[in-house]
Amino acid sequence: AQSRQGAVAANHVEALLRDMRKRSKAGNVHVHPDAAIYTGVLDAFSKNVKLNDANTAKRMFHLLRGDDMDESSTDNLEERAAFINEMTQEQGAPQQAEAFLRVMKAAYEKSGEVSMRPNVVTFTAVIDAWSKSKSRDAPQRAEALKDEMIYMYESGANPDVKPSRVTYNALINTWAKSQERGAAQNAERVLNEMIERFDAGDTDLQPDHISYTSVVEAYAQSREKGSIDKAERIIRHMEQLYDAGNVSVKPTATTYVQLIYGLSRSSERDAARRG
Numbered sequence: 001a002q003s004r005q006g007a008v009a010a011n012h013v014e015a016l017l018r019d020m021r022k023r024s025k026a027g028n029v030h031v032h033p034d035a036a037i038y039t040g041v042l043d044a045f046s047k048n049v050k051l052n053d054a055n056t057a058k059r060m061f062h063l064l065r066g067d068d069m070d071e072s073s074t075d076n077l078e079e080r081a082a083f084i085n086e087m088t089q090e091q092g093a094p095q096q097a098e099a100f101l102r103v104m105k106a107a108y109e110k111s112g113e114v115s116m117r118p119n120v121v122t123f124t125a126v127i128d129a130w131s132k133s134k135s136r137d138a139p140q141r142a143e144a145l146k147d148e149m150i151y152m153y154e155s156g157a158n159p160d161v162k163p164s165r166v167t168y169n170a171l172i173n174t175w176a177k178s179q180e181r182g183a184a185q186n187a188e189r190v191l192n193e194m195i196e197r198f199d200a201g202d203t204d205l206q207p208d209h210i211s212y213t214s215v216v217e218a219y220a221q222s223r224e225k226g227s228i229d230k231a232e233r234i235i236r237h238m239e240q241l242y243d244a245g246n247v248s249v250k251p252t253a254t255t256y257v258q259l260i261y262g263l264s265r266s267s268e269r270d271a272a273r274r275g
Helices: 002-025 035-046 054-065 077-087 093-111 120-131 138-155 165-177 183-199 209-221 227-243 253-274
Strands: none
Touching: 002 035, 093 120, 093 138, 120 138, 120 165, 138 165, 138 183, 165 183, 165 209, 183 209, 183 227, 209 227, 209 253, 227 253
């Protein structure tokens, strides 16, 4: 009975969205669906196990994209990954993108259809969306996605979600952009996890200058005591690695700009305290 009620609710939500779209196209700008509306629609579907099959996920894909699905539709995983990337450009995008990812994941788990199986690109796109979000829990949401990827890959549930360097860089960047206390330490923790996995044989996770520079940025923006020294320590380590032959971690102008920015902010705070 509960599943039937869920199906009715999800179908009702879909009908409301279509009606809002129709009214919006007719000129009523006050009912134009926004990210919050789409997130609600996706949430209704993602929580409904009965409807989480491949056809429903495809239906949602076309509904969100603003067209209709018919027998000639040829959408595939690449299109859905691109669609998630498009979502990340809008306000409220992380919730919307993650909800759509959940629909895809549930559809694959139920139907086994490969075209619905999320991969490293789709998961990483959602993590990247969280990195651009101002949500307070963005780092935790991004970290949970990375952990989920590792679990699914190592358990054999999904061979296509092995985290890549881009995945880890997006997560480090999420922490770097966070205003949460301890964010810089967490950014470095993720970098260290990346290094450990690389040293253990995962060649896809060799940190590059982006990985390190994001940690430098995190410390440069931190107001915690000793942060500038830690940012400088990271840069010195990059220089040592580069001098030893690791060209991928060569510090860039951006790396040094982050340190200069941090030193400037530190001087301003010291001057304010002295004043």
